[in-house]
Amino acid sequence: MRDVAIVGRGTTTYGVHDDGIKDLATKAVARALDSSGLERSAVEALSLGNFAAGMLEGQELLAALVADAVGLEDIPVMKTEGACASSGIAFHQARQQIAMGVHDVVVVVGVEKMTGVPTAEFTQALAAAADGTTEGQTGLTFPGFYGLFTSRYLHEYSVDREDISKVAVKNRRNAAENPRARFREPITIDDVMESEPIADPLRLYDCCPAADGATAVVLTASDMAPSVTSDPIEVLATAHTSGRSGAYRYDDLTTFEATRTAASRVYSEADVTPADIDVVELHDCFSSAEVGDSEDLRFFPKGEGAAAAAAGDTAVDGEIPINPSGGLLSKGHPVGATGLGQIYEICRQLNGDHENQVADAQTGLTHNLGGSGAVCTVSVLGRK
């Protein structure tokens, strides 16, 4: 198996864009290719992570349209979909293709266009990531699912409710430094606790905002990377797992086995422990999700994630900085783009050129979760 490196990256900001979905993805791919300096003809495959382009934009076949628009010819192209983990999947697959020698250069892009859609249509589209034959029938939304998750978490563990929401305050503080983030104005814990109730006990600022956005990276074999760029990022490990398809399938609603399994696999493959990770971008679709994820990834014992966040352990200058980009909570969550957005942010951290830089970051981790913990990808990246 060959080592794999990231040798190019490009992104749009995450927020409200006039561009349509094809143009967003095309821009990210063009920027990633330009940053690598590679010719179009060097690219041997393109994978595109996307969730809702069909439902929200009436556009499928996006991988082929983007390839044609950007000038990539006669190569395998596909869209990968796994709800919120759609581009994490594309990244894992592309890394495998290079590692196993199928291809030498692969471009991966994630994209979503979510703003400007009527609320009912938007809610209906997001509901497509729940099982319409089971929980979907009950009207359970994702805020509702994470409301249940949060209630159960508070029931199981001795946790200060406000400590959970301090995650949202921390991530907004981080986003102030990140020009790619959708919401950058600082908020206080009172702002969160006094914001509109969404799904008890979650408030508005406990929930990530939608966004338009696209992010792309260029992957190649590590032994080819130095001829392409002076600052490649090594892909030390990736994992892609599946889990339960709804709340009713969980014995313990406060733990996502898909995350725990993926984490075990990457720690083993990269031969690291959680203590070796310097910076993390994880799937904080809700403030409580960041708390649970930080425990499932084994940065904290079960039930201790919220207090650790409140104590500053996950701040940019903390013991284990989590979501220095602002995370989904402040950067925004363009569903199909998010997994690669996390990869992009960690690359910037490991190259030492992030706007909200973690000091001396050598090893980073990304965590992308789809549905009710139904699909998960985790990656470990390292500085060369």
Added chain:
Amino acid sequence: MRDVAIVGRGTTTYGVHDDGIKDLATKAVARALDSSGLERSAVEALSLGNFAAGMLEGQELLAALVADAVGLEDIPVMKTEGACASSGIAFHQARQQIAMGVHDVVVVVGVEKMTGVPTAEFTQALAAAADGTTEGQTGLTFPGFYGLFTSRYLHEYSVDREDISKVAVKNRRNAAENPRARFREPITIDDVMESEPIADPLRLYDCCPAADGATAVVLTASDMAPSVTSDPIEVLATAHTSGRSGAYRYDDLTTFEATRTAASRVYSEADVTPADIDVVELHDCFSSAEVGDSEDLRFFPKGEGAAAAAAGDTAVDGEIPINPSGGLLSKGHPVGATGLGQIYEICRQLNGDHENQVADAQTGLTHNLGGSGAVCTVSVLGRK
């Protein structure tokens, strides 16, 4: 690179089903696994080809839902999408994963649920396979695109218009023998020529019908296959290519370069010529598409495919039998299932147990085309 074999297969009929899309896919996967005799725990990955579940059924994340429903745990699952080539892509990717040693056993399923949807919604969903920023704006539908294709073909080559439609008559005759086909009543050339005009010069019976359906296969390394089944089918070659994203991007609208490139690659990889192929299932979404495809795949010189079909060369007892299943034209075209449906039919042919058997079929070819020739997969399968 390891040789790869198909060791299990399962399908629903193609037609009108009461089952929802998750249940259709789950049944096909369960049948494929049961036919292989493999335990659920042996499966290392699941890929699901689908085009329109989000738009037509409001359901995404299908790969995870099907895996959970069928009892597959903690494995990588993903949906692949490339319009009408969605499950051809899934098959190509899965074959690569086994060939390169990433996995030993992979299940691939293709599925679509299309009936019972209001016509406007249905037409809008299919339009998602065209570029909404270019030709989609003109209102060009896929029958319209193939109407242009057919008109240009008739302009370029000296062809009897009725010879093109004789493909539809031949495929309906084949479907009479196939219990999986949606439409099995014989039709005459007069029936076709007198049927409702759809997109000049195409008539109703020149166009494939929609259908609900799902098909799955189980892949493993060839050296493991004999321990699983007594009648494995060898995957001799697969290719996955991209082409132009709309009619305006073609210099020659009567030739799909994506098909020509994919065909060249599989003939080379399998070390065969078109003359070595005994049976073909190709993407006859329209009668004229079968004619063009049969030329792009190099079974006939350009401009001679229609006359050859009319002369019986592509009949089940002809020189190169094409679509003995009835093809998309009669079996139906459940978009995301079609690529694997073709694989299923060829497996039955090579095992010698097809209801419309081609005598002594040793080597078969499948051809799956998405969008305006924007994505193509071609496979060559062989009897062990």
